[in-house]
Amino acid sequence: SHPLLTGSASTRVRFSFEVFPARSQAAALALGHAVQHLSASGPDFISVTYGASGSNRDASLDLLKYLRNNTDALPMAHLTTVGQSRDELRTEILGMMDAGIHDFLALRGDAPRGVREDDPIVTGSLSSAELIAFIAEVRAERPPFTSVGRTSVAVYPNGHPLSRSREADIDWLVEKQEAGAQLGITQLFFEAEEYLSFVADARRAGLTMPILPGLMPVSTSAQLRRVAELAGRPAPAGLARALEAAGGTAPELGVAHTVELARELLAGGAPSIHLYTFNRHAQVLAVLRELGLLARDPLA
Numbered sequence: 467s468h469p470l471l472t473g474s475a476s477t478r479v480r481f482s483f484e485v486f487p488a489r490s491q492a493a494a495l496a497l498g499h500a501v502q503h504l505s506a507s508g509p510d511f512i513s514v515t516y517g518a519s520g521s522n523r524d525a526s527l528d529l530l531k532y533l534r535n536n537t538d539a540l541p542m543a544h545l546t547t548v549g550q551s552r553d554e555l556r557t558e559i560l561g562m563m564d565a566g567i568h569d570f571l572a573l574r575g576d577a578p579r580g581v582r583e584d585d586p587i588v589t590g591s592l593s594s595a596e597l598i599a600f601i602a603e604v605r606a607e608r609p610p611f612t613s614v615g616r617t618s619v620a621v622y623p624n625g626h627p628l629s630r631s632r633e634a635d636i637d638w639l640v641e642k643q644e645a646g647a648q649l650g651i652t653q654l655f656f657e658a659e660e661y662l663s664f665v666a667d668a669r670r671a672g673l674t675m676p677i678l679p680g681l682m683p684v685s686t687s688a689q690l691r692r693v694a695e696l697a698g699r700p701a702p703a704g705l706a707r708a709l710e711a712a713g714g715t716a717p718e719l720g721v722a723h724t725v726e727l728a729r730e731l732l733a734g735g736a737p738s739i740h741l742y743t744f745n746r747h748a749q750v751l752a753v754l755r756e757l758g759l760l761a762r763d764p765l766a
């Protein structure tokens with residue numbers, strides 16, 4: 467079975483990528499080029515985001531099919547429940563399985579714009595733990611010998627925006643593991659210690675599944691601000707200043723910061739790294755090259 471699942475010694479640290487569906491024809495052409503390079507580097511998987519409330523879901527399925535049929539990479543489908551009934555989700559999951567997609571990242575998803583957290587649209591939707599169980603139910607309907615994939619879940623080292631406490635977050639994560647989650651992927655963060663201390667606390671509470679740290683090499687000041695919002699922490703002052711001094715755009719600074727962060731994470735025991743690509747290959751491949759993780763360098 468998979469080294470990440472068994473925790474058995476693997477000779478080489480692994481990596482994976484996240485991409486999102488293109489929003490225009492031109493972006494789709496660029497994305498096709500990018501995923502060819504990403505897949506040629508030999509990742510464990512490439513995950514594809516899913517629009518909130520199922521918006522843009524056809525675009526996600528198209529991209530997953532492209533990965534499945536035109537690259538060597540294992541596709542992983544993000545799936546959100548907010549605003550979708552069980553029947554709609556079932557159709558969606560079966561459609562993905564029919565296309566040969568068996569690996570999922572089970573998410574609740576965010577409330578649609580203008581809808582409050584206590585709205586029945588949100589409170590009436592399956593939680594991520596219920597989605598994990600539901601995916602297993604749909605899998606069981608498939609013919610025997612159909613591939614069985616993994617179910618992954620989101621992890622928030624600095625807490626979910628709605629979280630009451632780290633303890634509640636960890637309890638909830640353990641609940642997701644008990645529902646059948648096999649792998650966690652983190653939200654963005656800036657300091658290795660944020661990931662390492664969260665994982666250490668979660669292990670003490672009974673978490674055994676591997677947790678992949680999610681990292682994104684930023685190119686611009688605007689991206690850095692967005693990452694800070696998602697991380698729920700201020701951006702490192704040195705990196706913010708250096709980007710400003712470079713006129714707001716400096717991809718090499720994002721690469722250098724990510725390489726340093728990844729080194730600390732791997733030294734601290736992270737099993738692998740998950741790279742948010744922003745649909746571009748050059749920066750994430752530069753990170754992996756500098757870390758010495760590229761067995762096959764598509765740009766060499």
Ligand code: FAD
Pocket residue numbers: 514515516517518519544545546571572573574575576577593594595619620621622626628629630634635638651652653654680
């Ligand atoms: P849940 O696992 O349901 O929980 C989120 C938090 O809510 C918990 O940490 C906890 O604080 C609280 N909580 C919920 N239920 C309980 C409970 N029963 N008991 C205690 N606490 C509870 N969004 C998209 O729309 N599309 C995507 O493709 C997408 N991809 C993502 C990928 C990653 C790696 C990450 C980290 C996030 C992604 N998101 C995506 C965002 C995600 O949908 C939102 O953060 C959403 O608000 C929470 O989804 P979740 O699955 O983490 O929720």
